[in-house]
Amino acid sequence: MYFPISDVHISAIALAFLGLVVGILGGFFGVGGGFLAGPMMYVLGIPMNYVVGTDLAHMAGKSVVAAKRHRTLGHVDMKLGFLMVFGTIIGIELGAQFVEYLQSWQCLELVNGVIYIAVLVSISLFVMWESRQSINIQETDVLPAKDAISFESVSKRIQAFNVPPMINLPNSGIKSISLWVILFVGIFTGFLAGLLGVGGGFIRMPALVYLIGCPTHVAVGTDLFEIVISASYGTITHSLKGNVDIMIALVMHTGAAIGASLGASLTKYLAGPKIRFYFSFLPLIGALLMIYALISEGVLTF
Amino acid sequence: MFIGMEPTKNLTAGELVSELLIYGGLMIIYTLVVLGYLSNHVYVLYKNDTLLYTLTALFLILGQGLLMENLATYIREKIEVE
Numbered sequence: 001m002y003f004p005i006s007d008v009h010i011s012a013i014a015l016a017f018l019g020l021v022v023g024i025l026g027g028f029f030g031v032g033g034g035f036l037a038g039p040m041m042y043v044l045g046i047p048m049n050y051v052v053g054t055d056l057a058h059m060a061g062k063s064v065v066a067a068k069r070h071r072t073l074g075h076v077d078m079k080l081g082f083l084m085v086f087g088t089i090i091g092i093e094l095g096a097q098f099v100e101y102l103q104s105w106q107c108l109e110l111v112n113g114v115i116y117i118a119v120l121v122s123i124s125l126f127v128m129w130e131s132r133q134s135i136n137i138q139e140t141d142v143l144p145a146k147d148a149i150s151f152e153s154v155s156k157r158i159q160a161f162n163v164p165p166m167i168n169l170p171n172s173g174i175k176s177i178s179l180w181v182i183l184f185v186g187i188f189t190g191f192l193a194g195l196l197g198v199g200g201g202f203i204r205m206p207a208l209v210y211l212i213g214c215p216t217h218v219a220v221g222t223d224l225f226e227i228v229i230s231a232s233y234g235t236i237t238h239s240l241k242g243n244v245d246i247m248i249a250l251v252m253h254t255g256a257a258i259g260a261s262l263g264a265s266l267t268k269y270l271a272g273p274k275i276r277f278y279f280s281f282l283p284l285i286g287a288l289l290m291i292y293a294l295i296s297e298g299v300l301t302f
Numbered sequence: 303m304f305i306g307m308e309p310t311k312n313l314t315a316g317e318l319v320s321e322l323l324i325y326g327g328l329m330i331i332y333t334l335v336v337l338g339y340l341s342n343h344v345y346v347l348y349k350n351d352t353l354l355y356t357l358t359a360l361f362l363i364l365g366q367g368l369l370m371e372n373l374a375t376y377i378r379e380k381i382e383v384e
Contacts, residue, residue: 005344057360057363058363060363061364061366062367064364064367064368065368235356235363236356236360239360240356242352247337247341247344250333250337250363250366253329253363253366254329254330254332254366257329257366257367261322
């Protein structure tokens with residue numbers, strides 16, 4: 001099929017199938033899936049300048065569908081999402097500035113690649129270890145077994161950080177937490193996302209669980225809600241620069257929306273620790289793809 | 303379930319499957335219609351008016367997901383009532 005905007009011939013079925021796969025992952029784990037969709041779009045033959053913008057466009061649409069589905073399941077904390085997005089935007093801008101700084105030192109690819117791999121492997125191993133422990137935890141008085149978390153002491157300590165204004169997040173089961181904590185977590189995860197050039201879902205989802213103390217299902221839904229805002233913002237900026245092929249995005253989104261809706265609905269059949277355990281493999285795949293990219297471009301040699 | 307975190311609607315597995323089937327069909331029809339009838343117009347917008355192209359792109363992508371899902375829910379509920 002011919003796409004005149006990016007001037008390429010690509011199989012529409014392959015695009016829709018790719019969308020379906022990242023849609024299921026996105027709806028189920030609360031990630032945009034850019035770490036998988038981006039490289040695959042490039043492999044399918046989409047020019048690099050269209051890959052990021054078009055991926056963001058399909059991500060915006062898919063996340064709306066998944067977030068809406070999670071909302072119907074009661075898995076979205078709108079208050080937390082709105083508050084955190086301010087920190088996320090500031091963090092993304094800071095991360096982008098740091099990228100400029102690294103670029104001036106001529107070491108962007110190597111430093112960025114190494115940080116990317118270190119962050120993703122750390123998240124993956126930690127979530128894998130923690131979720132395996134949590135799966136064995138029996139029901140407690142505080143949380144039902146499906147929301148068991150073996151690393152709860154950190155989020156409890158963070159919630160006890162008593163700097164006004166203190167807010168409550170009833171949808172996340174959090175009685176009191178400092179607004180500054182939410183903004184800081186938003187800035188931190190946004191900074192990593194801006195630095196690494198990713199949407200940041202696989203950083204933010206664990207941060208919502210382990211730092212803020214959200215139940216896993218709410219973390220997934222709230223993260224998707226944030227992705228709607230950040231991906232829409234990214235789509236606008238990239239589209240104004242002429243880097244979005246909306247026809248490719250629409251074809252991908254045909255599969256992605258169905259996948260996102262399916263993935264989001266499936267979360268209600270699994271307990272939080274199991275979702276986190278399956279999630280832990282995603283950052284590892286991202287890290288492996290980055291290692292492959294660095295080796296094939298000659299940045300890393302063994 | 304936490305206080306205040308109430309699901310607005312809980313679909314059964316059967317309802318979910320039928321809604322996804324309707325939704326999938328509508329999504330494919332929408333995409334084929336846009337590709338068949340609007341592709342050239344959108345390309346002209348891309349070449350001549352970036353701002354309007356951006357707004358159209360956002361409308362098309364968000365509309366595809368949300369409108370079609372609402373329509374799928376509406377059709378499924380109509381079928382169930384009958």
